[in-house]
Amino acid sequence: MSTLSLLAQHVTRRPQRIALLEQIAEQGSITRAAKAAGMSYKAAWDAIDELNNLAEQPLVARSVGGKGGGGARLTSAGERLLQLHQRLQAIQAEVLQAADNDADLRLLGRLMLRTSARNQLGGRVRAIQPQGGNDLIGIELPGGSLIQAQITRSSTAHLQLQPGVSVMVLLKAGWLQLSALEQQPEPGLNALEGTIEQIIPEADGPCEVRIALPNGQTLCAQASAEQLTRQGLALGAPVRTQFAASHVLLGTQA
Template identity: 85%
Template sequence: MSTLSLLAQHVTRRPQRIALLEQIAAQGSITRAAKAAGMSYKAAWDAIDELNNLADQPLVARSVGGKGGGGARLTPAGERLLQLHQRLQAIQADLLQAAADDADLQVLGRLMLRTSARNQLSGRVQAIQPQGGNHLIAIELPGGASLQAQITRNSTAHLQLQAGTPLMVLIKAGWLQLSRPDQPPDPGLNALTGTIEQILAESDGPCEVRIALPNGQTLCAQAGAEQLAGQGLVAGSPVRAQFAASHVLLGTQV
């Protein structure tokens, strides 16, 4: 099954997100689209981040602070997703009519994955290298960036991983360490470089830092305001996000 088909199923299970895409196409504004879809501005940005991260190509092209609080438009991939969603809705209606009873639908519902990890990126296995009792999984992200995940050999077998296997990469926001790209990196950590898109201050905790990667995916990190100020990291700054291979969680389609 193609990535686009999987994404169409994902948004079908979360109707607000397909409504958001429809409104972005109609409104050309994140603020107006979020309001029309019944979402907060922040929830709309979060949804766009997740959809862009899971796609091989970004579904939404956006600009911060544009007319109406942020301009946005669907990419050709986003337009194809909407068309595919319409076809899947018709198929879904037929399947629901054929379902034996509500218990069958409950079982299907339990099989749908939800995760608390803030960062969910699509990727593909490049190579698998033995490392003691573990495996070091080399992963390629869309656009050519790469990272590594350290998992047990049993996990490799359970996920049926091999070169070329598509997967979901999960990284918690609190596991990302931010620094300026001109500072020496930690060679023992994964490193992804991008540009700070937004810094959202929280009244009772660390700031939420959105990082735009060159491939169109977005990372979300947490950092203290003093830490950011001390490194001169502001919106528009280049930034490096580092994290341990052992902090990368992997998931595959059942």
């Protein structure tokens, strides 16, 4: 199954995401689109990050700040996805009519993947290297960046992983370590470099730091205001994000 098909399934289960894409195409503004779709501004950013991270090409192109809280437009990939969703709606109506009872639909709902992980990135298995009782899974992200996940051999078999298989990479925000590029990276950890796109202070905890990767994907990390100041990490600054292979969770479509 292609990445576009997997993504179409993902957004079909979240009609509010589709409504947001439709409003972005119409409004050209994240703030106005969020309001029209019944979402908060922050939820709209989260939704755009999630969709862009799952796609091989960004669906929404954004510009931070300015009138209306920042401009936004659909890319050609986003326009194709909207067109595909319109076709899927007709097919979905046929499926609902074919279901014998509500129990069938409830079962389908339980089979759909939901996760508490803040970061969800689409990727593809590039290599599998045995490592004791575990496997080290090499994953290529859109744009060519490589990361590794360490999972048990039974998990590799259960997920039916092999080179070329599409996977969803799950990372909790608290697992990401931030540092300035001039600092030496910590050996043995995955490393992705990007630019700090947003810093959202939290009243009762660490700041939420959004990091734009060169491939159009976005990471969300957590860091205290003191840590950011100490390392010289401010809005627009380049930053390195590191995380252990054992902290990378993988998912596939059943």
